[in-house]
Amino acid sequence: MKHISTYLHHFWPFFMVLVCQSLSAMQQDSTKESIRLLAAIVAGDEYAxxxxxxxxxxANAVITCHGKTxxxxxxxxxxRHLNIVQLLLGRNANPNTDDAQGVTPLMLAAKPIDETEGSVHAVxxxxxxxxxxxxxxxxHGAKPELQNGESTQAADYALVGTRSKQLFEAKAEKK
Structure with missing residues (x-):
């Protein structure tokens, strides 16, 4: 039997979209269009x-929920929806847009994958x-030298010795 946290992990984003949808009516910088886009992204619905x-x-839509943009x-x-990342980048999404803590999409992509989340196939x-x-x-121009509020760079998120760390360093050196 799966642990309840596995289910929460999978359904939490959808719950947050519903919560944010009601909150966004009060927030001028979050439009219904950006909320729909966020919901489709979280669901991994490339077609939508x-x-x-x-x-x-x-493609540069932002959403503010609970004070986090x-x-x-x-x-x-x-x-980690590769096709959607590529689609947004193809529409000129800014790869260096960060959140209030300075975390960028590159930092998120470089984070280690938690093997307790989801099935073996998903991992x-x-x-x-x-x-x-x-x-x-x-x-598409992501800057690996950017730091978050804790002075952490994207390379710091990557696991030492993994393919992502090696690829990250090789690509960053070419810049």
Whole structure:
């Protein structure tokens, strides 16, 4: 039997979208369009993201919830949806937009994957996509030297000796 935290991990983003949807009516910088885009990104619905962008949604959309402002690309990197990251970058999403703590999409993509989250299949998929997301962000101008509020850079998030760390360092050196 799965631990309850596994279920919470999977359903928490959807719950937060619902909470944020009601809060955003009070916040001028969060539009219904950006909330729909966020929901599609969190769900990993590439088709819906593509449709929303075609209908005029901003690839640099931000949403503010509980005082935390994040971007569409931030959530795509956090959820490690490679195709959505590439789609947003192809629509000129800014890879260096950070949250209030200074965390960028590159930092999120470089974070180690928690093997307790999800099935073995999901962890393998995330592990395979992680270096490709890092590469896509770097190729589109993500700045590895940026630091968050704790003076941590994206490379500090990467695991020592992993493919993502090696790829990250190789791509960063080319810049």
């Amino acid at each position: 993201v593509r449709r929303l962008l075609s209908d005029g949604a901003d 994040t971007s569409a690309l931030y959530h795509a990197a956090q959820e 393998k998929r995330l592990t395979a996509e992680q270096p490709r997301i890092i590469a896509a962000l770097l190729e």
